Amino acid sequence: MELHTLVTLTIGVALLTCVLAVIGVHVYAKGRAQRAALVERLTSTGQIPVIGRRRHFRTLDRRLRRTTVGRKLELRLAATGLDVTPGEFFAAMLALVAGLWMVGQATLAPFFGPIAGLLGVWAAVQFLDWQRQKRIEKFINQLPELARILANATHAGLALRTAIGMAAEELEAPAGEELAQVANQLAVGATMDDALGEMAERLPSRELVVLVTTLVLSNRAGGQVVSALRNLTETLEERKETRREVRTQLAQVNMTAYAVPVLGVGSLFLMNGVKDGALERMTGSPFGQAAVIIAFALYTVGFILIRRLSRIDV
Structure with missing residues (x-):
């Protein structure tokens, strides 16, 4: 009798598990279909960009973003303009460290394995700094043209917010991408000071700080932004040539x-x-x-x- 009851209970639990599994699969498939339909609808209306490629190491990326190191790495990658997630970069760095470790240990001596691994970490950090500095230099070279576009737009009677959106459409990356991000922040209610300040933090340079200060003060006080931007355009052109000469020397x-x-x-x-x-x-x-x-x-x-x-x- 007890055996019959145990068998019945086991069969009942098994059937209940199967029913719950079927319900779970159905709910998952329905949610996935709804998400795909939502993404397709938003993509067709232009509210979200089209996904360029499939991301790898998603689990590692999610866990890494929760840490302080991951958040700092995400900010560094955002400043470089690379289409790489923190998880992908971290996985590539680990692969580089492992490769250099084995090469150093095999070609030189076992003692040089850890040193070669540390060299891989240093090389990855230097690569990010180099990409960031290259993006900053390219952005600085676009600043005279940016100031000229803003000056012409404000001289035509457009508001500064509209002028920034126009410059984002006309300029190439990285200036176009950064200004598009500023325009998006302004569209969702961010202040001019905060939006431009974040851009100056992502791409720190004296030229950009001067431009941001000019725009912020003109937006606050309502001064002659046209004349200030035109004078700033000439100054940025001169600094651009000076920087090129110093870099060559x-x-x-x-x-x-x-x-x-x-x-x-x-x-x-x-x-x-x-x-x-x-x-x-x-x-x-x-x-x-x-x-x-x-x-x-x-x-x-x-x-x-x-x-x-x-x-x-x-």
Whole structure:
């Protein structure tokens, strides 16, 4: 009797589980269809952009965005203009670190594996800084044209908000993308000060700060924004030429800063090539490991000092 009751209970639980599974699949499919229909409707009306490509590492991306490091990484990626999520970049960085770790351990010595991995992290951070600086330089080169468009639009009687939207449509990236973001923030109720201030934080530069300050003060006080923007256009053109000359003069110094650590790493491969296993024997003792760490630290200090001494703010 007890066995019959147990069998009946088991069958009942199994049937209930199957029914709940079917209901769950039905609800999931219905929700997925509704979401697809909503996305299609909003995309056709232009309210959301068309998704360019399928994103990878979505689970990693969601978990990474919840952390402080993930949020900072997201801001860095937004400043670079790269179409990469924090999860994708983090996964690529891990792959780079693992690859360099194995290469350093296999070609030089096991001691150089972690050092090569740290070099991969440094290279990834430097890549982001380089992309961000390149985007800033390109944006600075567009500032004279941006100021000219704003001056002509305001001279024609258009409001500053409308002038910013017009400039976003006429200018190419990155200025067009940044101004489009400012126009979207203004459309949802953000103030002019906050929208322009966030743009200045994403792409920090003296030229942009001057332009943002001019626009904010003119918007607050209602001054002669046309004459101010036209004078600013001439100043930005002169600063653009000056920056180009300074960058040309410092090109050799910047190459020296990167050549110094490259020569140091190249000497390690040369030493190991002259006498196979020399680096492994050298790093087999604490004194050899300390010497290698001190050498890498000195190369890093030299790189930073050369970069700092060659930095001229215009």
